[in-house]
Amino acid sequence: GGAVSQQTIVITGLAGLAAGAFSMAAGEYTSVASQRELVEAELDVERRELRKHPMDEERELAELYESRGVDAELAREVARQLSRDPEQALEIHAREELGIDPADLPSPLVAAVSSFGAFALGALLPVLPYLLGATALWPAVLLALAGLFA
Numbered sequence: 001g002g003a004v005s006q007q008t009i010v011i012t013g014l015a016g017l018a019a020g021a022f023s024m025a026a027g028e029y030t031s032v033a034s035q036r037e038l039v040e041a042e043l044d045v046e047r048r049e050l051r052k053h054p055m056d057e058e059r060e061l062a063e064l065y066e067s068r069g070v071d072a073e074l075a076r077e078v079a080r081q082l083s084r085d086p087e088q089a090l091e092i093h094a095r096e097e098l099g100i101d102p103a104d105l106p107s108p109l110v111a112a113v114s115s116f117g118a119f120a121l122g123a124l125l126p127v128l129p130y131l132l133g134a135t136a137l138w139p140a141v142l143l144a145l146a147g148l149f150a
């Protein structure tokens, strides 16, 4: 006796899936949102620096190109031309100094949705055989293992 009904397994599995997927998604959202705030704060600092000390920033850029092997005079000229447009200047400083692409900041929503999907898929695999009417445990174990390696 003591056999757990198929229905119970499916319902328990799906409930766990939903709870887990939502909490994973919420956690991911929070973490990416705070990461993005940090990045935006760094961008603000750089933007302010560019406005307050444009010449220092231009020199900084020239030194960077020089350190990469560009002739001093050419490096200064490239830095001067690239610094003309403030938006472009910010983009270059962000990429070179912070390793950030301001046009491609992490999206909390995208991260949350994809982590929800990944978790739901992983949790759905072991339940799948029961949904399809299996009564033995091994198909579920097999699929769970396959999911782990995938």
Ligand SMILES: [Zn+2]
Binding pocket: 046, 049, 057, 060, 093, 097
């Ligand atoms: Zn800078």
